Amino acid sequence: MNLDRRQWLALAAAAVAGQFNARAHAAASDLTITRIKITPIALPDPPLLAASGCHGPYFLRNIIELSTADGVVGIGETRGGLHLTKALEKAKGLVLGKSAFAYRQFARQAKTITNDAYAGLELACLDAIGRATKRRLSELLGGPIREQIPFASYLFFRYNADHPVILDDARIVDGRGKGDAALDQWGDVRTPESMAELAWRFHQKFGFKVHKLKAGVFEPQLEIAALRAINERFDGKHPLRIDPNARWSVDTALKMAKQIEDMPIEYYEDPVGGQSAMGEVRTKCGLTMSTNMCVTRFEHIAEAIRTKPIDVVLCDHHGWGGITACQALGTIADKLGWALSQHSNNHGGVTMAAMLHVAAVTPQITFDSDTHYPHLIEGADIIEGTNLPIRGGQMKLPKQHGVGVNLDADKVARAHETYRRCGMKQRDDGSLMRRLAPGWKRSQF
Secondary structure (H helix, E strand, C coil), X not given: CCCCHXXXXXXXXXXXXXXHHHHHHHHCCCCEEEEXXXXXXXXXXXXXXXXXXXXXXXXXXXXXXXXECCCCEEEEEEECCHHHHHHHHHHHHHHCCCEHHHCCCCHHHHHHHCHHHHHHHHHHHHHHHHHHHCCEHHHHCCCCCCCEEEECEEEECECCCCCHHHHCCCCXXXXXXXHHHCCCCCCCEXXXXXXXXXXXXXXXXXXXXXXXXXXXXXXXXXXXXXXXXXXXXXXXXXXXXXXXXXXXXXHHHHHHHHHHCCCCEEEEECCCCCHHHHHHHHHHHCCCEEECCCCCCHHHHHHHHHHCCCCEEEECCCCCCCXXXXXXXXXXXXXHCCEEEECCCCCCHHHHHHHHHHHHHCCCECCCECCCHHHCCCCCCCECCCCCCCECCEEECCCCCECCCCECHHHHHHHHHHHHHHCCCCCCHHHXXXXXXXXXXXXXX
């Protein structure tokens, strides 16, 4: 079709007007929050060991669905437990009737309830805004600086999933059993050799090139032997981390530091409790120190400037109070000479996607992030489709608008029914540990 100049200009003007009208329609979307649905869920958890004991048969989360006047629904996920479900219900009054665009307006009040509650609500607001404006969450917060997000393997000592004491747990309400019917097939990992094998299998399956050992479980010498076995399995070429969750004394931490200084230690995480003790270990051992225990709130930073306990902070958008809080932490960390990584608790795919966006918009996250996600069995997540893939030790930033994943209503309903039937209302690693090892208590090594 041949067009003269006047016709071409008319068509161009119409196209521009159409684009303007589309933008105006998006800008005019009414994102007034009309309803908030909180759904507590329970997802299967293998018998992982930590300083706190042994993970029970399920981990708990709260799912948030935030409906707006124009029909957009934003989703969020935050930590679990009845106390947090109640906190989210309490926070509803601060949020209903406000625009999703105004998530900062209720931040201060919501954070007085809990940071975790606000983080879930902020995520749901950002997801709604992203869906309404057809933008990814990270694009709303300055744009992604990376599309591939690296993760470290998170290695736990553990029991077999079909250990008889574990299967005898009255809280189990699913069909797991022995052998092929076990929750997973990673096996019993309570020796240095089996831990090195687990690290190798995680590397083969997910491609991890950095390895973090969750310590504070057995005698420190056994755990150092496990770290050394991992190092030998990878010919000393993969960076290592160790996290005793503050179960070691200062003397033990310093002795163990001497034994690991010849390995490629990326950082030494929370070997002792409290900023003063961490500062003493950091000064005397010279290793890079990290925390998710002694600097976990903005109010902890002033003391940390004095005590100098760490080099790396493991940010967590739940505990710090949202994705925007992690960005603010990054700015402060720049000035203090700190680097960032990401902390992880057991979580589903909504949090997994959110963590990808956190890493994408926070340039100070220069260490591979932690994630429990490989321990969530395939098909147990509450998002549409399969579990989000990890390949080459990395995950791709989602391409979909908002947080980048959708809830599967049937999976959410099943996970809520599991929550209702299992009777678990809070995390309690100690009770199962005492059944496995009568007389166990969290004493210091």
